Amino acid sequence: MFEASNTETCTRASAVPDCVITLSVADVSKAFKQANIHKAAGPDKLPGRVLRACADQRASVFTDIFNLSLPESVIPTCFKQTTIVPVPNNTKLTCINDYRPKALTSVAMKSFEKPVMAHNTIIPETLDPLQFAYHPKKSTDDAISIALHTALSNLDKRNSYVRMLFIDDSSTFNTIVHSKLITKLRTLGLNTSLGNWILDFLTGHPQVVRVGNNTSATLILNTREPQGCMLSPLLYSLFTHDCMTKHDSNTIIKFADDTTVIGLITNNDEGGGQRPGCVVPG
Numbered sequence: 001m002f003e004a005s006n007t008e009t010c011t012r013a014s015a016v017p018d019c020v021i022t023l024s025v026a027d028v029s030k031a032f033k034q035a036n037i038h039k040a041a042g043p044d045k046l047p048g049r050v051l052r053a054c055a056d057q058r059a060s061v062f063t064d065i066f067n068l069s070l071p072e073s074v075i076p077t078c079f080k081q082t083t084i085v086p087v088p089n090n091t092k093l094t095c096i097n098d099y100r101p102k103a104l105t106s107v108a109m110k111s112f113e114k115p116v117m118a119h120n121t122i123i124p125e126t127l128d129p130l131q132f133a134y135h136p137k138k139s140t141d142d143a144i145s146i147a148l149h150t151a152l153s154n155l156d157k158r159n160s161y162v163r164m165l166f167i168d169d170s171s172t173f174n175t176i177v178h179s180k181l182i183t184k185l186r187t188l189g190l191n192t193s194l195g196n197w198i199l200d201f202l203t204g205h206p207q208v209v210r211v212g213n214n215t216s217a218t219l220i221l222n223t224r225e226p227q228g229c230m231l232s233p234l235l236y237s238l239f240t241h242d243c244m245t246k247h248d249s250n251t252i253i254k255f256a257d258d259t260t261v262i263g264l265i266t267n268n269d270e271g272g273g274q275r276p277g278c279v280v281p282g
Helices: 025-033 048-053 055-072 107-118 140-155 178-187 192-202 231-239
Strands: 082-088 099-105 160-168 205-211 219-221 250-255 258-266
Touching: 025 048, 025 055, 025 107, 048 055, 048 107, 055 107, 055 192, 099 107, 107 231, 140 160, 140 250, 140 258, 178 192, 178 231, 192 231
Parallel strands: 082 205
Antiparallel strands: 082 099, 160 258, 205 219, 250 258
């Protein structure tokens, strides 16, 4: 599933006359008005407060850019640039591990990602029903309710107990193989042009590290999912949508990349409870 040293490349599929997403000026204006004014500007120096304050004035120009990007499956390089800055984890700093990297990316690109994510062709109807993210009628409250109901229903039975495993994957976005992700998206029914656009989104990211007034040389990244982007958690969710249990006594509940595995044990039958038995996506 994950290969940190993977060097496999992924190529675009041949263009076919399928459905291409088209954004309206209203879509873009709405996304700009939702821009977070408290987030730092990315390498393009365009802050969220400017996009929000001038949403109606800027929306038309950016709509033209976005609607050229989607059918051509090419994202302007200035939208893909990333600046990594170290942020202290605590007040007492003694070594490099006391810092965490923060990715500063284009606020305009985040606003571009929002209407693309909202488009109904990117979320397949066959998505795991126990994935509670990116669904207009589901939320974290639903995920918590299902987890509690599943556990408490089993505890109502005699001689029963529950095992719960809460999983926080480490560096999940950094280790996804692009070729496998794109193949899976095509299997899920994602149209070719959008699949090619996502492939371009995943590759060719110029990245620098900035510490104070010092900036490193630019490195072009063609592996992992981009940090600081809105699409990355969604793509991870689509990549792992078929990670399900093999035993009826187990349930896997997901919210984006947060996962809870519930094992229901009755009459001391640990057959499925000790071994969650997940079908791991390939």
